[in-house]
Amino acid sequence: MAKDKKLVSEITSMDEDFAQWYTDICKKAELVEYTSVKGCMVIRPYGYAIWENIQKILDAEFKATGHENVCMPMFIPESLLQKEKDHVEGFAPEVAWVTHGGTEKLEERLCVRPTSETLFCEHYANIVHSYRDLPKLYNQWVSVVRWEKTTRPFLRSREFLWQEGHTIHATAEEAVEETERMLNVYADFCENSLCMPVVKGKKTESDKFAGAVSTYAIEALMHDGKALQAGTSHYFGDGFAKAFGIEYTDKENKRVNPHQTSWGMTTRLIGAVIMTHGDNSGLVLPPAVAPVQAVIVPVAQHKEGVLDKANELYAQLKNAGVRVKLDDSENSPGWKFAEYEMKGMPVRIEIGPRDIEQNQCVVAVRYSGEKLTVSLDKLVETVNDLLENVIPKGMFDKALQNRTEKTYACTNTDEIITALNEKGDGFVKAMWCGEEACEDEVKEKTGVGSRCIPFEQEQLSDKCVCCGKPAKHMVYWGKAY
RNA sequence: CUGGGUGUGGCGCAGAUGGUAGCGCGCUACCUUGGGGUGGUAGAGGCCGUGGGUUCAAGUCCCGUCACUCAGACCA
Numbered sequence: 232m233a234k235d236k237k238l239v240s241e242i243t244s245m246d247e248d249f250a251q252w253y254t255d256i257c258k259k260a261e262l263v264e265y266t267s268v269k270g271c272m273v274i275r276p277y278g279y280a281i282w283e284n285i286q287k288i289l290d291a292e293f294k295a296t297g298h299e300n301v302c303m304p305m306f307i308p309e310s311l312l313q314k315e316k317d318h319v320e321g322f323a324p325e326v327a328w329v330t331h332g333g334t335e336k337l338e339e340r341l342c343v344r345p346t347s348e349t350l351f352c353e354h355y356a357n358i359v360h361s362y363r364d365l366p367k368l369y370n371q372w373v374s375v376v377r378w379e380k381t382t383r384p385f386l387r388s389r390e391f392l393w394q395e396g397h398t399i400h401a402t403a404e405e406a407v408e409e410t411e412r413m414l415n416v417y418a419d420f421c422e423n424s425l426c427m428p429v430v431k432g433k434k435t436e437s438d439k440f441a442g443a444v445s446t447y448a449i450e451a452l453m454h455d456g457k458a459l460q461a462g463t464s465h466y467f468g469d470g471f472a473k474a475f476g477i478e479y480t481d482k483e484n485k486r487v488n489p490h491q492t493s494w495g496m497t498t499r500l501i502g503a504v505i506m507t508h509g510d511n512s513g514l515v516l517p518p519a520v521a522p523v524q525a526v527i528v529p530v531a532q533h534k535e536g537v538l539d540k541a542n543e544l545y546a547q548l549k550n551a552g553v554r555v556k557l558d559d560s561e562n563s564p565g566w567k568f569a570e571y572e573m574k575g576m577p578v579r580i581e582i583g584p585r586d587i588e589q590n591q592c593v594v595a596v597r598y599s600g601e602k603l604t605v606s607l608d609k610l611v612e613t614v615n616d617l618l619e620n621v622i623p624k625g626m627f628d629k630a631l632q633n634r635t636e637k638t639y640a641c642t643n644t645d646e647i648i649t650a651l652n653e654k655g656d657g658f659v660k661a662m663w664c665g666e667e668a669c670e671d672e673v674k675e676k677t678g679v680g681s682r683c684i685p686f687e688q689e690q691l692s693d694k695c696v697c698c699g700k701p702a703k704h705m706v707y708w709g710k711a712y
Numbered sequence: 713c714u715g716g717g718u719g720u721g722g723c724g725c726a727g728a729u730g731g732u733a734g735c736g737c738g739c740u741a742c743c744u745u746g747g748g749g750u751g752g753u754a755g756a757g758g759c760c761g762u763g764g765g766u767u768c769a770a771g772u773c774c775c776g777u778c779a780c781u782c783a784g785a786c787c788a
Contacts, residue, residue, distance in 0.1 A: 250782070258723095267761095269779060321788065346788065380713060380786070387787080440788040448788095463788065495788085531746040565748040572748095583747060593747080711787095 242573070244511050249455040256505055257384040260514045260574050270382030270389030274498070277574065280522035281501055282392060286372060288424050288519065289394065289496065292416050298368040298396060303350040305373075306341040311349050315474040318348060321441020325377045327389075343376040348442065348467075348493060351397040352475035355489075362401050362481045365489060368409075370396040385502030386459075386712050393497035399489045401481070403468065406490035410466040413494040414447045417462035424519040425500065426626035427451050427507045428634055429461055430658075430707055432683030437667050440493075444468040450682045450707060452634040453506035456656030458682050458709035461503050464494035502712075507630050508598065514575030515598050517626055518618040524554040525614055526576045528567045530583030532559055540587050544580065544610060551611045553618065572597060577622050578614055598626050634658070642692045647677040647708070658682070658709050662702035664695035673697050679708040 242255035257263045262278030274282065290300070306329060313319045326342040344350065351369065359365060372394045379387050396413060400406040414431060421427045429449035439446035443465040451461045472478070472488035481487050508515040518524050525548060529541040541557055548555040556576075558567050564581070571579055581593040592610060594603045596617060605613045637657030639650035647659050659679050663669060673696065674680045684704045695702045 248782090254781080265780070267779070318788090325787075348788095377787085381784095382780095434788090438788090443788080446788070460788090465788075493788090528747090534746080561745095563745070563748090563750055565750080567749085568747090569749050581747065585746080 242511070242513060245454065245509070246511075252509075252511075253502075253506060254384065256509055256514050256573075262501065262505075262514075263384045268389075270379055270387075272384055272388055274392070277522060278501065281504075281516070281520050282498055284520040284522065285424075285496075285500060286394070289416075289420060290372070292420065293370050293394075293396065296368075296412060296416065298370045298398075300371060301369045302371050302373065303344070303347045303354070305344055307344055307347075307349055308339050308341055310339060311353060312342055314349065314352075315442045315471055318442035318471075322346065322377075325379065327376050327378050344373075345375055345377045346493075346495075347371065347373075347375075347395055348397065348471060349475070351399075351493075352471050352477060352491075355399050355472075355491075356475050356477045359399060359477055359479050359489060361479055364479060366398060366400040366405065366409075368396075368398045370394055383502075383712075385498055385505070388498075391498050393495050396492070396494045398492045399472075399477070400491070401479075401489060403490045406468075406492050407466055410445075410447060410464045410492045410494070413492070414449065414462070414464040417464065417494070417496060418449050420496075421449060421451065421461055421500075421503075422627065423623070424517060425504055425507075426517040426623050426630060427461070427503060428627065428631045430683060430685050431687075432685040432707065434463075434683055435667075435670060435681045435706070437670060438681060440465045442467065442471060444470065448683050450709075451503055451507060452637060452658055452709070453503070453712070454509070454633060455506070456637050456710075457712055458658065458707075459499070459503050459506070459712045460682075461500060462494070462496040465492060467491040467493065508626055509575070512569075513573035515626070516575035516577060518577045518622050521575065521577050522554065523556045523571075523574075523576050524618050525556075525578040525580060526567075526571045527555065527557045527580045527582065528564055528571070529557075529559060530564050530581055530586075534584050536587060537582065537584060541582050544582060544592070544607070547611050548614060551615060553611075553614060568595075578617055580610070580614075596622065596625075598622060598629065640689075640691050641696060642694070643696055644673060644676045647673070647679065647696070651677065651679070656710055658707050660689065660691060660705060660707060661696035662692050662694060663704050663706045664698055664700045665703040666695075666698070669695055669697035673708065677708075679710055682707040682709045682711065 242259055243251040245252040261275050264273040264275055266273060322345045326345050329341040330337055374390050374392050376390045379389050382388055398409050418429050418431050421429045429451050431449050434446040434448055445466045447464045449461045451459050453459055469488035469490050471491050477489055478486050479489055527541050527545055529537050532538050538559055545555055545557040577597050579595040586592045590607050591604055592607060594605050639657060640660045641647045641650055670681050684706050688705050691705055693702055
């Protein structure tokens with residue numbers, strides 16, 4: 232990255248200070264603004280438009296897999312939250328409480344939902360009575376609140392937007408299948424729409440969701456070598472059903488507990504996009520979620536015919552379904568170039584008198600910095616090909632290459648320490664015996680924690696990286712956001 | 713939560729030893745501008761995060777508090 236020409240002076244270079252670079256992008260690309268409440272941010276129109284695109288794609292996928300949207304209340308009575316022991320223990324330290332209504336103290340305090348399992352369970356207990364009522368495949372798009380200590384825009388805020396799917400099934404097999412199906416929906420979305428490679432796997436016992444039988448996750452590697460959990464999918468078995476008294480009558484007229492799942496993705500994905508694709512000129516957005524996919528910058532726009540031609544191109548691209556913007560403001564072309572690079576727009580089209588004479592224009596590709604000269608007759612075709620094929624593939628490959636370069640296979644803890652010291656933070660692949668004590672010891676000695684047990688296993692050795700006893704799994708380890 | 717740093721026009725900063733605020737960018741108007749933040753002229757805009765204290769006098773000193781930030785611990 233160091234060789235990248237830095238065209239915008241307003242942001243800190245990512246090599247110099249990655250954390251500051253990240254914050255600069257959030258502010259300068261007009262994605263967020265702080266408020267006077269710690270950890271609560273304004274998601275500005277440009278940032279929110281990215282989220283809306285994420286929602287649009289994911290929601291369509293949820294519907295296509297048979298899910299319905301619902302909306303639960305924001306408040307959970309304390310007694311309801313406490314019904315499942317592990318769940319309340321996991322979340323209690325970070326919930327916000329409502330204690331008063333107006334000036335009256337409440338009989339029972341209410342927590343602001345940190346997640347809605349308990350609300351869904353209460354509801355399912357009311358509406359599920361027969362095997363004919365199953366399954367229920369519900370999802371909701373809401374915000375939740377977790378009183379985090381350390382906050383960062385998108386990555387960890389006290390209130391954040393997300394979707395949470397909650398499903399309930401007659402059999403364990405069906406529920407397990409659902410858990411896997413949704414993990415795959417997430418992984419496909421990340422790889423195809425966000426151009427971000429992910430590792431699919433299972434969380435270790437110590438790292439799973441509070442109250443779950445098993446938790447699955449997709450893990451991505453950011454540019455600075457830190458891991459980011461991009462989505463999770465949980466299998467609950469019938470534990471919640473038992474705690475909340477959800478029962479139905481099966482075909483044999485027996486009363487049984489159903490099996491449940493939940494799965495979620497959050498505005499953290501925007502942070503993932505920033506840290507996966509961004510560079511020293513600013514944000515780089517995948518075409519699928521970019522609010523503006525192509526921006527037209529007229530050059531010498533006061534000259535005869537330039538704006539007419541620019542408008543013509545605008546109309547052509549718009550008709551072809553491209554999210555296109557024409558900037559005919561008084562700012563200089565150079566100012567516009569820098570501005571739209573900062574905002575990560577995938578394609579920029581420059582059109583000036585010289586181009587018009589030759590029936591061509593210049594097309595600049597954000598992620599690679601390439602500039603192409605394109606005939607005006609082929610502009611729509613070229614832009615579509617860039618947005619749909621060339622750019623997504625190029626961005627994915629670039630991110631994958633970065634991840635590959637920062638993934639180290641190790642067979643003992645000294646190797647881990649050496650690899651991290653010499654090559655910087657990254658994913659460590661290493662064998663594990665399955666004991667929590669070793670998991671803790673690896674973290675203590677090397678600084679990397681277990682991220683997941685990937686579905687795609689490799690036999691790096693037959694011994695645990697820590698204790699040397701027979702290994703059960705290969706695990707991805709890393710420092711996490 | 714622990715430890716460090718920071719809060720002064722919209723943004724970025726300067727304001728030894730206390731004396732009542734200054735610069736660059738941006739903004740407004742006009743002019744200029746052909747391909748990487750074009751150049752010029754004139755103008756508007758801040759009581760210094762917030763609450764208290766010391767003092768004749770506080771952006772400057774003291775205490776509290778809130779927010780931002782970095783490192784750690786924690787985090788479905």
